[in-house]
Structure formats: C-alpha cells, structure tokens
Amino acid sequence: MSLWKRRLPLICTIVFGIMGFILQLVPAFKSFLDIQNQWMTILFGFAIVIGVASLTKYHFKKIRQKPEERIFSYITFSSLIVMAVATLFGMKAETGIFNALYKNLFDYVYVPLDATIFSLLAFYITSAAFRAFKASSWLSTLLLFAGGIVMLGRVAFGPLMVFGELTQWIMSVPTVAAMRGIKIGIGLGMMATSIKIILGIERSFLGGE
Amino acid sequence: MxxxxxxxxxxxxxxxxxxxxxxxxxVPFLAKCEMQTYETDISKTMYEKIESIYKYNQKNADSEMAILFAFDYGPSTTPENDPMVYSVLRHIFLREIPLLVWAPYVPYLDIAETRLNRIAKEYKAIYGKDYVFLGLAYPVDAYMISTGSDFRPLFNTDYYGNDVYSIPLLSKYYSYDNLGLVVSITSTSMPLFWLQYANALFDQEISVGTTAVSAADFYPFVSSGQFQGMLAGLKGAAEYEQMVERLENKIINKDIKVYLSDLYRDIDTSQINKKYFEPKFGAEEIQVAINRRSQARRGMxxxxxxxxxxxxxxxxxxxxxxxxxxxxxxxxxxxxx
The missing domain is CATH 1.10.287 (Helix Hairpins)
Structure with missing residues (x-):
C-alpha cells in the first residue's frame, strides 16, 4: 500500500473524521472547532488551485489529441484567463478598465448565458408534457391528475380557487409524506456511508480497489 | 391517405x-398584466416571523435582534428569486430591523450587492448602522458553523474592505445569539446546509425563499417547524409582495412616486456615503422602483x-x-x- 496515495489519505480521513465528530459533540472543544473552520477555508483555497490545474491539464491534453475540438479548449482557456484577471483587478475597484471589463462580462455575458440555459427548461417541459405525460396506467393517470391540479392551483383565482385549496393539501400532506420517506432513507444511507468512510471500510474515494 | x-x-x-x-x-408580461393571488399559510408564517422580530425589537430596545440574509442564488433564477428578495428586504427595512447580508459564491456577490443597495436606498438605510454587506462566505459551512461563536475572524473585512471590527453594527451582531432569523433566498439545496449547521447545532430559526422546482424538497421541514415559513416559487414571491405592499401603504401612507421623489430632497446628502448608492432618484429610476413592486404579480x-x-x-x-x-x-x- 503506497504511503502517499493510500495510507496517508486514509489516516487523515480517519483522524479528522473522528475529530470532527468529537468537536461537534463536546462543547468543551468549541475553541478547536473555530480553528478547524479556519483550516477548512485554507483547504478550500487549495482545492480551487487543484481544480484549475486539473482543468488546464485536461484541455492541454485535448488540444494535443483532438485537433478538431481544440477551438473549444481555446475558448475555455481564454474565458478562464480573461474572467480571472478581470475579477482579480476589477471586482473591488470602483472605476477603471478592469472594473468595466468585469461588470460588462458579468452583466452582459455571464448573466444572460446562465439565465438562458435555465429558461430553456420551460420549452423542454412543454414538449415533454405534450408527448410523455400519458394516462397509460392508473398510476400515471394519478400523476397526471395531481400535476394538473397543482398547475391550476398555483395560478388559481376566483372560481378556480377549489384547485388552490386542493394544491395546498397535495403539497402539505402527500408530498410531505413521500418526501419524508425519501429523506429519511437518504439520511440513513449518508450516515452509514460516512461511518464506513471514517472507519476506513469504504475506500473507493481513494480511487481503485 | x-x-x-x-x-x-x-x-x-x-x-x-x-x-x-x-x-x-x-404577451401577458409585455402587456403588464398583474395577477392577484391567494395567500398561503407558509408565506404568512414567514411574514409573521419578521413581524414578531419587529415587535420584540420594539419592546427590547437594548437587545434588538437582527436578520442574517443569505443571497443563495445566481443569475439563472433571478426572475423567480429577485421578487422575493425585493419584498423581504422591503419588509426588513420598513420595520428597521438590523440586517446582515452575505453570499456563498462569487457569481452571487454582484447580484447581492446591487439588490441590497437598491432597496436600502429606497428607505434611507445607512451602511454600517442599519445594514452591512459582509461579502463572500465561502466555504459556507465553515461560516455557518463559526457564526455559532463569532464570524468576524473569518471575514476580516466586509465586501467593501472595511475592517469588520470598525463597523458599528458588527460590534453587536456577529453570532446566532443576536440573530432573530436567517433568511435564505435560494435556487440550490443551501437551506439544507442552514438546517444542518445553523438550526440543528445552534437552534437558529430559518426562513426560506426558493424556486418552485425545489420547493417540494423543503415542504417536510416547513411542516415540522424547522423552517419558519417558505416562499415557494413565483407564487410565494407574489404573496409576499401583496403583504408587504399593504404594510408599505400603511407605514408610508402616501403615493410611492411622491415618497421616492421627496426622499432625498430636503436633506443634506453630503453626509451620505455615495460608495453604496447615489442619494437621489431620477424619474426613470422611480418608475423602475414602482414596477419592481409588482414584479412577481406580473410574472404570475x-x-x-x-x-x-x-x-x-x-x-x-x-x-x-x-x-x-x-x-x-x-x-x-x-x-x-
């Protein structure tokens, strides 16, 4: 077992996992909890560096191996560098070329791109609803009716208010019951996985095995 | 055939x-059709929670409670989240509740800063005295946990580079002990982090405003009382907008156009720091501010x-x-x- 790739990360996971657990549970260690939080911030900083390094490595490899797709990698690189420089020098500045660049890139490139991607959802949902929302079995018919009532209930007024009341019931009774079941299941699964990781039983996060 | x-x-x-x-x-959006909506219990709970902080502050002037407002959303969901932010911030400023604001990711910062100062300007709020923008709280779980004791060592400075120890508001409000409520306006699973770190560990009360697609995830926590109400999607925003409009009409008691035009007219604006907002309203800006008051209802x-x-x-x-x-x-x- 290699020390740097497996043994050391495993020891760190076990030590810090158990330590984190104890720090949360024992009030006497509250001051250590603050130190741990400050360390976390520093570690997250390193994670960003690793992320950028990994992205750079991936795209350099892509440029070399897939010449027909290299244009996308060039766009990624140029976006990364321009936005990083503009943000570093322009975000906190009140005037100047970098501030203008940062403001314009954020307001007129990033915001519309992000909003456009999300707004496409409305069109996909419409098309999917038309083609896939079929009353083919009693379960799908139930889903269809519940969906229809909630859609009407969310925009209900006047004579449609009966759908509004039905929607409130659907959202606060059957939805809550189903979501609680799902969430309790997820919670138990997370607890079991966390314990397995802290005790070194689950090692897939180290890669291999 | x-x-x-x-x-x-x-x-x-x-x-x-x-x-x-x-x-x-x-078509309905361009035609500026407004739609009134019925008010649900979950939105009313959130409104009442903020009202209860106001009432508490009225009775306990030396131990007032503040609100921590988290801008947990990015540009993709601004049409749904912005109207929530506008009406909840209006409510807080109308009731003069001390306000702390942060954002967990870099792309959210710009959104937070513009929205916060825009609404603060409408109520003559003073930076550092009535509200503070703490800036980036990343990684957010560390900030949530450290707020259990004192978040100031993690921030060092606010968004504008002011030393956190020199800001008057932050000499009193730096931990959950003096926070009446955390409001998270989000399009992500951030309320679950708030639940784990602020509510479960420190018993901090939380209210949430979320997009309609995420709302179903959070209903169990509203019904269990772990969330003090929730604004679910654009409809939730429209409901809150109606409630705050009634309150604003009651408190300001005059036409909004006249109110905004007169706001900075007869005061010495040289005392106001123009770094945060320009202390004057142009005709176009007033119209935008009026339109923004019914943004969710037009969206409905x-x-x-x-x-x-x-x-x-x-x-x-x-x-x-x-x-x-x-x-x-x-x-x-x-x-x-």
Missing part, C-alpha cells in the same frame, strides 16, 4: 409548441398563461393517444377476423 385529426395533433412540430409557449409567456400572469397552455397540451396529447389507440385496436380486431 388522409390524415386523421388525432394524427395531426400528435405530429405537431416542436418549433410550433415552443412558439406557443413563447407567446403565452411574453405569464405563469398563468404557461400553466394553462401546458394543461391544454397534455389534454390534447392524451385525447390524441386515446383515439389513436382505439382506432389501432379496431383495425387489429378487423384484421384478425
């Missing part, structure tokens, strides 16, 4: 369906159109499938004979 009516329906091309959606969303008219359109499409689609199946079954039986 002549096509049957149901074949025509089932073969409607995607571009036409998309075009229909575009029209039903855009588009949502009404879109929902009715989807229901009609589902209905037509199912009728088409039903008659097509009926016809094909009939043909199979005839052939078998």
């Amino acid at each position: 002549k096509k049957k009516w149901y074949d025509v329906i089932l073969q409607i091309g995607k571009p036409y369906i998309y075009l229909g959606m575009f029209i039903v969303v855009v 008219s588009s949502q009404f159109g879109a929902h009715i359109y989807v229901i009609i499409l589902i209905l037509f689609g199912n009728l088409g499938y039903y008659f097509k199946n009926k016809e094909s079954n009939k043909t199979t039986v005839t052939k078998a004979r």
